[in-house]
C-alpha cells in the first residue's frame with residue numbers, strides 16, 4: 706500500500722491524522738508504535754529520531770512526513786478527497802492555521818503536560834508545571850467557548866484541519882479538566898466533533914487501549 710501511518714490509537718496527535726484519513730476514506734497501512742516495546746521503539750526512532758507520533762510514509766512518492774499539520778497538508782495536496790482541510794482563500798487558510806496551532810499548542814499541549822505528569826515516577830512530579838498547564842488550559846477553553854458560540858466548526862461553516870486538531874485535544878482535555886458546566890459552547894462543539902463519523906471511528910478504535918490512560 707502507498708501510505709503507511711506510524712501511530713498509536715490512544716495518542717491524541719495520531720487521532721488528529723486518523724480523522725483526516727477517515728474523512729476521505731484514504732487507504733493506508735497502519736503501523737502501531739509501542740513505546741514500551743524495545744524493538745518497536747527502536748524501529749520508530751530510526752525512522753524519526755525525535756520519537757513523536759504520528760509519522761506518515763508515502764512509499765509511492767518516497768516521502769517521510771512527520772508533524773500532524775504537515776501530514777494533513779500533505780494529504781490535502783497529494784491525496785485529496787471530498788473533505789478539503791485547507792481553505793483555498795489565503796486569508797481564510799491563515800486563520801484556519803492559527804486555530805490549528807491554537808488547539809495543538811494551547812489545548813493539546815497543556816493537556817499532555819497534565820497527563821504525562823501522572824506517568825512520572827514518585828518524586829519526579831512537576832506540580833508547578835502542572836498548575837501552569839491547568840491555568841493555560843482554562844484560558845484556552847474560555848477562548849474556545851467564546852469563539853464556538855456562533856460557529857459550527859473551528860474555521861466557520863466548513864470542517865477543516867483545525868477541527869481535526871480540536872477533536873482529540875478537547876476530548877482528552879475534558880477527561881483531565883471536565884468543562885461541560887463551565888463552557889457549554891465548547892462542550893457542544895466537542896459533542897459535534899464526537900458525532901462526526903471520522904472522529905467517532907478514531908474514538909472507537911482507541912477504546913481497547915483506554916485502560917492505559919492514567920486517570
Ligand SMILES: N[C@@H](CCC(=O)N[C@@H](CS)C(=O)NCC(=O)O)C(=O)O
Pocket residue numbers: 716717718719756757758759771772773774809
Ligand atoms: N508536534 C507534534 C506532536 C506529536 C506528539 O507530541 N505526539 C505524542 C503522542 S500524542 C508523542 O509522540 N509522545 C511521545 C513522547 O513524547 O515521548 C505533531 O503535531 O505531530
